[in-house]
Amino acid sequence: MTTTCIRAADWVVAWDATAARHVYRRHVDVAFAGGAITFVGPGYAGPADAVVDGRDTLVLPGLVDVHAHPHHEPAFRGIREEHGLPNMHMTGLYERSQAFAAPDDEFRRASTEFAYCELLASGVTSLLDISPAWDGWLDLAARSGLRAFLAPGYASARWRLDNDVELKYAWDEAAGQRAFRAALDLVDRARRHPSGRLSGVVSPMQIDTCTAELLRDSHAAARDRGIPFTVHIGQSVSEMQEMLRRHGQTAVQWAEGLGLLGPGTVLGHAMLIDSHSWVRWWTGADPRLADLARLGAAGCAVAHCPTPFARYGQTLEDFGRYLRAGVTMGLGTDTAPHNLVEEMRKAAVLARIAARDIRAASTADVFHAATVGGATALMRDDLGRVAPGARADLVLVDLATPLMQPARDPLRSFVYHAADRAVRDVYVDGRQVVRGGAVLTLDRAGAGERLAAAQVRMMAAVPSRDYKGRTADEITPLSLPLADG
Numbered sequence: 001m002t003t004t005c006i007r008a009a010d011w012v013v014a015w016d017a018t019a020a021r022h023v024y025r026r027h028v029d030v031a032f033a034g035g036a037i038t039f040v041g042p043g044y045a046g047p048a049d050a051v052v053d054g055r056d057t058l059v060l061p062g063l064v065d066v067h068a069h070p071h072h073e074p075a076f077r078g079i080r081e082e083h084g085l086p087n088m089h090m091t092g093l094y095e096r097s098q099a100f101a102a103p104d105d106e107f108r109r110a111s112t113e114f115a116y117c118e119l120l121a122s123g124v125t126s127l128l129d130i131s132p133a134w135d136g137w138l139d140l141a142a143r144s145g146l147r148a149f150l151a152p153g154y155a156s157a158r159w160r161l162d163n164d165v166e167l168k169y170a171w172d173e174a175a176g177q178r179a180f181r182a183a184l185d186l187v188d189r190a191r192r193h194p195s196g197r198l199s200g201v202v203s204p205m206q207i208d209t210c211t212a213e214l215l216r217d218s219h220a221a222a223r224d225r226g227i228p229f230t231v232h233i234g235q236s237v238s239e240m241q242e243m244l245r246r247h248g249q250t251a252v253q254w255a256e257g258l259g260l261l262g263p264g265t266v267l268g269h270a271m272l273i274d275s276h277s278w279v280r281w282w283t284g285a286d287p288r289l290a291d292l293a294r295l296g297a298a299g300c301a302v303a304h305c306p307t308p309f310a311r312y313g314q315t316l317e318d319f320g321r322y323l324r325a326g327v328t329m330g331l332g333t334d335t336a337p338h339n340l341v342e343e344m345r346k347a348a349v350l351a352r353i354a355a356r357d358i359r360a361a362s363t364a365d366v367f368h369a370a371t372v373g374g375a376t377a378l379m380r381d382d383l384g385r386v387a388p389g390a391r392a393d394l395v396l397v398d399l400a401t402p403l404m405q406p407a408r409d410p411l412r413s414f415v416y417h418a419a420d421r422a423v424r425d426v427y428v429d430g431r432q433v434v435r436g437g438a439v440l441t442l443d444r445a446g447a448g449e450r451l452a453a454a455q456v457r458m459m460a461a462v463p464s465r466d467y468k469g470r471t472a473d474e475i476t477p478l479s480l481p482l483a484d485g
């Protein structure tokens with residue numbers, strides 16, 4: 001077993017288990033062996049097969065991303081940043097998912113490899129990857145070096161649009177049950193993977209596209225295995241209106257009645273809830289009945305992904321209220337770029353805008369969410385922290401790079417200024433996966449070329465999928481007109 005020692009790091013964000021929070025430590029050593037951190041402190045005197053000079057270095061715990069769709073989101077670069085329907089309360093989700101879809105597994109392979117590279121290069125070491133199962137996914141996740149929580153998605157229904165006002169559903173419950181069983185098979189294969197870095201999450205896709213039976217069975221399958229359960233909920237006003245029409249309850253209230261909420265449940269977004277200003281359903285004003293009080297009391301987690309909603313003009317109201325309600329907050333990258341540092345920055349700034357209060361979310365709050373909060377959501381107390389006994393998932397940030405300077409408060413330099421540009425080296429389970437900013441395990445340039453070709457194939461199929469038969473350029477025009485010649 002080889003031991004690596006990061007010697008005399010200028011700054012370390014270390015975990016204070018007694019106070020249950022991250023703290024700065026200065027000029028300390030961090031040693032790891034066998035995939036686990038063995039020492040954090042001054043003057044490491046044990047054996048070291050490899051020594052890393054810690055000067056000009058900030059050591060962070062690897063970031064934990066609890067919501068991403070690598071199989072297609074990178075292919076939406078240039079397509080979805082300004083795509084949304086005013087008639088559907090600004091969301092473009094339903095029109096886009098009908099018109100634009102992955103045409104083949106080669107598309108998914110290129111997109112996923114490209115996304116995994118973005119994630120690793122920005123310091124993400126643990127990833128909850130929510131994708132429809134595709135051939136080669138497990139092998140690619142293993143090869144990436146990431147700590148991957150594979151969440152094969154399935155549903156009893158697909159969204160269907162034939163106009164730009166009304167969200168409709170095409171139900172096929174038997175297909176949902178078949179896909180559920182296939183998903184469990186993949187989850188179990190991931191959990192048995194010899195790397196020990198792969199795991200699974202039970203993932204019925206959306207609260208409005210699954211039957212009560214499928215949701216209950218899914219939750220039970222997760223509990224039986226002792227693994228997390230995740231579902232999208234509260235992601236649009238249209239979804240809220242549909243759930244009120246079907247059940248006379250909000251999605252959160254219906255989910256609570258099904259027994260879906262509790263520790264180990266990760267809710268994708270939970271943003272358009274009863275108290276949100278775009279919804280304003282009456283229970284939101286009653287502290288005993290409000291969705292947020294239920295989420296806090298249940299002890300579940302929310303995967304907060306600021307970017308896609310901010311592009312529609314929406315934000316969580318607000319990050320600080322959720323924390324104070326007792327919700328475990330994690331962060332995710334629901335769209336490209338897969339950059340959890342940018343999500344931290346947006347989470348903090350948008351919380352303050354939503355609350356009109358600078359105290360709504362601190363840098364420490366959002367960093368906790370991107371590390372320990374996410375780890376708690378994934379039912380892991382050995383991730384997202386630099387402490388003896390934790391897994392050796394580490395990010396080494398270059399303090400000498402100009403955007404980190406002056407490094408008076410290096411976490412602020414990282415979150416508000418340099419972001420991924422300062423990530424130098426990344427280790428997962430003690431294995432180096434990024435060196436000098438370059439991903440060692442995957443082919444980033446090659447994946448980019450294959451992704452560009454895959455995006456062309458996806459766009460070619462748009463007129464046959466769109467309910468008005470439009471082209472991709474008609475649905476989402478270029479940001480500037482293309483001049484002749």
Ligand SMILES: [Zn+2]
Nearest residue numbers: 069232268334
């Ligand atoms: Zn999502």
